[in-house]
Amino acid sequence: MSYEDRRPFFSVIVPTFNREHHIGRCLESIVQQGRPDVQVLVVDNASVDRTVDISLSYCNRLNLEVLVNESNCERSYSRNRGALHACGAFLVFLDSDDELTPGALNRAANFLEAHRECLFFFQRIRIVNESGTTVYEPVIRSRYGMRKTLAEGNPLSCSGVYVDRSLFLRHRFDEHPTLIGSEDWHCWIRIAAEHQPALCPGEGALLVDHGARTMASDQWQQAQKRFAYLTENLLADQATRDYLGPFLGLFRGSQDHYVAVSAAGQSALRPSLGLFLRAIRHHLPLLASRRTLHLWRLWLRLILEPARKAQSQ
Numbered sequence: 001m002s003y004e005d006r007r008p009f010f011s012v013i014v015p016t017f018n019r020e021h022h023i024g025r026c027l028e029s030i031v032q033q034g035r036p037d038v039q040v041l042v043v044d045n046a047s048v049d050r051t052v053d054i055s056l057s058y059c060n061r062l063n064l065e066v067l068v069n070e071s072n073c074e075r076s077y078s079r080n081r082g083a084l085h086a087c088g089a090f091l092v093f094l095d096s097d098d099e100l101t102p103g104a105l106n107r108a109a110n111f112l113e114a115h116r117e118c119l120f121f122f123q124r125i126r127i128v129n130e131s132g133t134t135v136y137e138p139v140i141r142s143r144y145g146m147r148k149t150l151a152e153g154n155p156l157s158c159s160g161v162y163v164d165r166s167l168f169l170r171h172r173f174d175e176h177p178t179l180i181g182s183e184d185w186h187c188w189i190r191i192a193a194e195h196q197p198a199l200c201p202g203e204g205a206l207l208v209d210h211g212a213r214t215m216a217s218d219q220w221q222q223a224q225k226r227f228a229y230l231t232e233n234l235l236a237d238q239a240t241r242d243y244l245g246p247f248l249g250l251f252r253g254s255q256d257h258y259v260a261v262s263a264a265g266q267s268a269l270r271p272s273l274g275l276f277l278r279a280i281r282h283h284l285p286l287l288a289s290r291r292t293l294h295l296w297r298l299w300l301r302l303i304l305e306p307a308r309k310a311q312s313q
Contacts, residue, residue, distance in 0.1 A: 123204025160204030
């Protein structure tokens with residue numbers, strides 16, 4: 001039996017909160033996929049704007065249900081609730097301010113037809129601004145392999161990731177509030193320890209960069225706490241510890257490296273220097289990375305800024 005003979009095959013889970021200016025574009029991108037085998041679950045996190053009304057207006061164009069949480073429980077709870085309610089063989093996660101690129105689901109179905117053993121895969125993402133101009137494209141280094149790629153960071157993001165429903169329900173998103181902002185990375189590593197993810201050819205989702213996104217207000221101290229929780233939790237489990245083991249230095253170092261850049265961007269020079277030194281102690285090759293070059297620029301700006309202010313007075 002062909003994968004497309006199942007109804008529905010894909011369940012697209014869209015967690016949302018106060019996204020009346022974005023949810024329509026997100027749902028329209030699912031309509032434009034043109035597939036009849038798609039269930040859409042919008043899980044609203046107690047929005048106080050028109051997000052629910054706009055979502056419900058798509059009921060005549062999509063096989064769509066809107067689940068409304070009684071209170072704001074954050075995205076992990078919403079995604080897990082959607083997964084439990086889903087009927088599709090594969091779950092597709094899509095944030096409500098993002099959109100699927102044309103043909104993304106067809107490319108996914110074709111990939112699965114050719115790789116029937118695959119239970120966990122993703123497509124490339126592209127970050128754009130609100131006018132659609134490309135801001136950044138995460139790099140997937142094929143020579144790395146997925147284990148090293150996930151140890152270094154999360155180029156998968158969350159939108160455009162496909163997981164067999166049964167496999168996902170064995171792991172689920174951790175709903176601890178400290179993990180907000182890295183819950184997807186944490187989840188993908190745990191799933192990858194059981195089933196290695198694959199890269200599906202072609203572009204999957206556009207991530208729209210705007211000021212209201214969770215990570216737009218990411219404070220370096222909070223990021224440090226988040227990574228401490230993530231690391232302790234993953235390394236306490238034997239399966240994920242074994243999975244990360246060959247690249248444990250990179251795993252630890254890349255987190256300190258990220259927070260060092262975040263601290264420098266928030267004018268915390270001394271913490272940034274300390275975090276950077278700890279990062280290269282974990283993984284010396286980080287010294288020659290593009291992120292380190294960016295870090296040097298931030299440090300230089302912080303060092304020169306007082307002198308510039310003095311000259312302008």
